[in-house]
Amino acid sequence: MLITARRVSDGRPLRTRRHRGRPGPVHRSGFRATLPLMEPIIIDEIREDLSRRIAVAADRLAERTLADDPAYAALLGRTELRDRIHHSLAQSVDGLVRSSRGLPVELADARATGTLRAEQGLPLASLLRTYRRGGRLLWHTLTEAVTAHDPGALPRLLPLASVLWDVLDQMTDAVAEAYRRTEAARCDRDRERRAALLETLLDGGGAADGPAVSEAAAQLGLPERGRFAVVAVGPGAAGGVPAEAPAAAGPRVLWRVRSDGGTGLVDLGRHPLEAVRELLAPLGVRAGISPVVEAPGDLPRARWLAALALRTVPAPAGTGAALLDERLPMALVAAQAELADRLRQVVLGPVLALPAEDCRVLLGTLGTWLTCQGSTTLAAQRLYCHRNTVSNRLRRLEQLTGRSLSDPAHVVELSLAHTAYLQHPASAALRRPRPRRAP
Known part of the structure; x- marks a missing residue:
């Protein structure tokens, strides 16, 4: 503390104290807030009552989340969600105290939550919405606790507002970053897994009616009996095909893309085979379309027939999708x-x-x-x-x-x-x- 002196009317010096500010947390903008020196800070004085109020707030937020968000309701029970919210609110208070004392905020739990929810498939929007609601509820709980302790102490709480929002921003960023990183890794694993399943079906990774084929078809959501076709796309054009054609656009197509072209497994359902050509038309690619087959075990032969149909389309400048059954003489020559x-x-x-x-x-x-x-x-x-x-x-x-x-x-x-x-x-x-x- 700095000691300053001033004189009163009788000439005697009067010793007064002035607080020296101390550095607070560094915000993402680069600005470092300055907190007044308060020992102990107001949080320490209300900690017991605050802990009880946070438990009540966690109950309220859990109920609201389950009522408003079907994704959470399908994933977690009330007790588990309430416990996770309570822990997160307590971590926010701990981060507020640490940050007000110039210490870094602990973000390991926030990152773990983001990773877990991504693996569970909870939408990121749902997760961030609950964090934002928790932040607003925590500030309301803090003001209630301070008011109950001493209404005159509210001014001591106000300097902590910017600190709390910065702590909440750090925690939210940590959650989102961990979620996106995990989701990207999960998507990579899903793509690799789907590629392996498509290999089994299109290249004949087992007997036509073997367990490997049946398992691969089941994991890709294909029926045991149905109407299937295969599309072969010429090299240099496969980059324009999507990973999976949306169902609303026509029949479902699962694509396998390689440097030498692409192969699409088509689940026709009730769609006519002509719908595949209509689906390919906007892509402007050279493609061959196999006849319809009825079982996943027949897909390797359908893939060969689609490749044969592709060879009937002039290259390299030709475009268009050829149905094999419309070009049988040309396919015969190509074979x-x-x-x-x-x-x-x-x-x-x-x-x-x-x-x-x-x-x-x-x-x-x-x-x-x-x-x-x-x-x-x-x-x-x-x-x-x-x-x-x-x-x-x-x-x-x-x-x-x-x-x-x-x-x-x-x-x-x-x-x-x-x-x-x-x-x-x-x-x-x-x-x-x-x-x-x-x-």
Whole structure:
């Protein structure tokens, strides 16, 4: 304390005392509050009555929380919640006393609470709302206790208000930080667990009707019998797929995303298979969709069929979702790469040997004619040329290949060979025989 002197009217010095302020807690803004020197502080004088009032306050807050918040009511009983609230309020008072004396606030219990509630799945909003209510209730309890002790002592409590709010902020921050850290770790564990379950179902981690498959399906919330499909997404586009498509957007889709593409397990329920294509449309990806299967044990084969359907979508610039059952001839060619290559060379070899531009024109005309269901007139309209031009090109193609477009068997060969060319145009170009030089 500082001793100061002043003189009164008779000239004698009068000794008076002036309190030296002492530093209080450092707030998050960096400002350090200065508390008046009070020994003992008012909390020490009312501690016994305050302890009794805090117990009553904990009862009131527990009842209100259980009545207002279904999440708490589903998680904790009244006694357990009341005990936790009582402990938290007592910790807040202890933090107030420590902070007023320049000591750090103990936050271990607050962090433990945040971790526990995150693991239990209590919403963070519920947890923080109870902490805020507890802070307001604690201040009200403090003022009641001081008033009952000595109404004239209330001014001694007021300097502690800012200290209490800072303590409550520290505790709330500690709770929220621990909660978010735990929740992030839990989400990582959930993703890893779901990925392992999807591996079991999509890659055939056991017998089709084995316990591993049944357990994986049950843990993912899939029925033992239902309507399922698999989606295969091309590489480079899987980053646009969500972890799980919301149920409101259509059928439920569980995604497995890798660097070489994505695979989606679709629980169709009552949705038609076409709904999967509608769900994929906004993503702008290349995708193949398997036929419907009825049991989780059939999903590995459905995954293979979806990958086959994906190979019927032109790459790399092509987009769109292909239903396998709509592209069976193309899928047949894609499934037998060696035979497809042989078919392409045997049927279209003389055309592929032409100069690149001639080859492109003839095969483009053939593709358009096939798309137009054999109508030369419609093909000419799409190619912006005269009908006779289309006829001449097709006649030349018949001469080169030795196949007649009026023979259904030959049309099938040409169509499949053309599909093989579209799926691997670069390969066809590489295999094109080089023209011989004149001797």
